[in-house]
Amino acid sequence: MLYDSQIPQKVVTKIQEALDPRATFGISGGEKIKSIDGYQKIVSWLLQKTATSKDRLIVLGGGSLIDLGGFVASTYHRGMKLELIPSTLLAMVDASIGGKNGINIDGIKNVVGTIYQPSAIFICPGLLDSFSKEELLYSVPEMVKHALLDSESHFHAIEEHFKKGNWTDLIERSARFKSALVHNTSEKRDLLNLGHTIGHAIEGVLGPSCSHGSAVFAGLLGEIGLGVHLGLTNPEVLKRLEKLPLYSIFPDLRSISFDELFEKMVRDKKSINGKVGVVFIKDIGSPIGVRFVDRSALEYAWGVCQMRSVQMRSVNGYQNRS
Numbered sequence: 001m002l003y004d005s006q007i008p009q010k011v012v013t014k015i016q017e018a019l020d021p022r023a024t025f026g027i028s029g030g031e032k033i034k035s036i037d038g039y040q041k042i043v044s045w046l047l048q049k050t051a052t053s054k055d056r057l058i059v060l061g062g063g064s065l066i067d068l069g070g071f072v073a074s075t076y077h078r079g080m081k082l083e084l085i086p087s088t089l090l091a092m093v094d095a096s097i098g099g100k101n102g103i104n105i106d107g108i109k110n111v112v113g114t115i116y117q118p119s120a121i122f123i124c125p126g127l128l129d130s131f132s133k134e135e136l137l138y139s140v141p142e143m144v145k146h147a148l149l150d151s152e153s154h155f156h157a158i159e160e161h162f163k164k165g166n167w168t169d170l171i172e173r174s175a176r177f178k179s180a181l182v183h184n185t186s187e188k189r190d191l192l193n194l195g196h197t198i199g200h201a202i203e204g205v206l207g208p209s210c211s212h213g214s215a216v217f218a219g220l221l222g223e224i225g226l227g228v229h230l231g232l233t234n235p236e237v238l239k240r241l242e243k244l245p246l247y248s249i250f251p252d253l254r255s256i257s258f259d260e261l262f263e264k265m266v267r268d269k270k271s272i273n274g275k276v277g278v279v280f281i282k283d284i285g286s287p288i289g290v291r292f293v294d295r296s297a298l299e300y301a302w303g304v305c306q307m308r309s310v311q312m313r314s315v316n317g318y319q320n321r322s
């Protein structure tokens with residue numbers, strides 16, 4: 001069992017007692033571990049424990065350790081059984097589902113990886129107790145994206161969550177939604193890029209100081225705003241999105257110029273002949289799919305993001321996190 005050593009030891013011990021693995025290896029998670037060095041460490045440990053392709057690797061950790069552990073499991077002796085116990089909210093609703101894994105090389109994210117399905121995923125919401133409410137918010141934009149694509153009742157449940165605060169049902173709903181989508185046609189899978197055309201570009205420009213969730217939230221607002229502008233999306237969707245109390249995680253976009261952002265978007269795999277692919281929805285639960293839009297449309301979407309950035313910064317209690 002490979003586990004993230006940032007998880008409180010008493011929690012790890014409990015899981016260890018329940019699963020009784022032949023060997024355990026604790027390693028500090030986070031993005032840096034998704035490297036050749038991290039890969040080498042785990043393979044060396046497996047060799048030292050004389051693990052074979054008949055063994056199973058259990059990975060208890062966040063998205064970073066799951067991406068690395070999944071890659072090791074898919075390649076060690078040409079593949080060993082893999083089971084996942086995601087320990088962050090993002091890993092529970094997103095990273096553990098779909099079988100994608102990978103490591104970063106020369107600063108390029110997930111440049112080497114495979115698609116390799118785990119034989120089981122165990123989701124225990126109690127593992128989130130070590131995070132503050134604020135820390136958990138950074139994973140919510142991916143859950144919002146799932147709800148926007150899924151249904152009115154799913155989105156309503158997210159809105160209600162901020163009043164009641166129970167994660168368990170929402171995690172199950174979000175995880176099941178992603179699971180159904182990734183096992184669908186590639187056209188359906190592409191819907192998961194909602195908010196990510198602008199989101200990835202923001203992340204690319206701001207670098208590691210900007211969390212993925214913050215960038216995706218800004219991307220969702222910009223892309224839904226563009227949908228409204230083009231007459232494709234019901235304006236109510238944007239209004240409801242703006243009302244979600246996620247202003248504290250909104251990124252500070254002041255240092256970004258549209259030219260550098262556009263450059264990132266055009267270089268992205270979703271662009272053809274200078275036009276960039278954006279996922280649009282008609283309404284909550286009614287996705288349209290990918291449409292290719294030109295520079296001026298994206299500049300409009302960027303204007304929406306910037307306007308929200310100013311509004312969000314003026315909200316009482318906002319702290320600059322970028």
Ligand SMILES: NC(=O)c1ccc[n+]([C@@H]2O[C@H](COP(=O)([O-])OP(=O)(O)OC[C@H]3O[C@@H](n4cnc5c(N)ncnc54)[C@H](O)[C@@H]3O)[C@@H](O)[C@H]2O)c1
Binds near residue numbers: 097
């Ligand atoms: N494969 C996919 O489909 C997919 C999807 C989304 C994201 N990802 C990847 O997931 C990674 C981000 O994952 P993440 O957001 O889960 O962060 P993470 O795994 O990097 O973990 C964030 C921090 O929390 C710590 N941690 C983990 N679990 C903990 C716990 N229970 N208690 C206390 N600390 C804990 C980690 O050690 C780390 O310091 C990125 O590399 C991203 O590319 C992959």
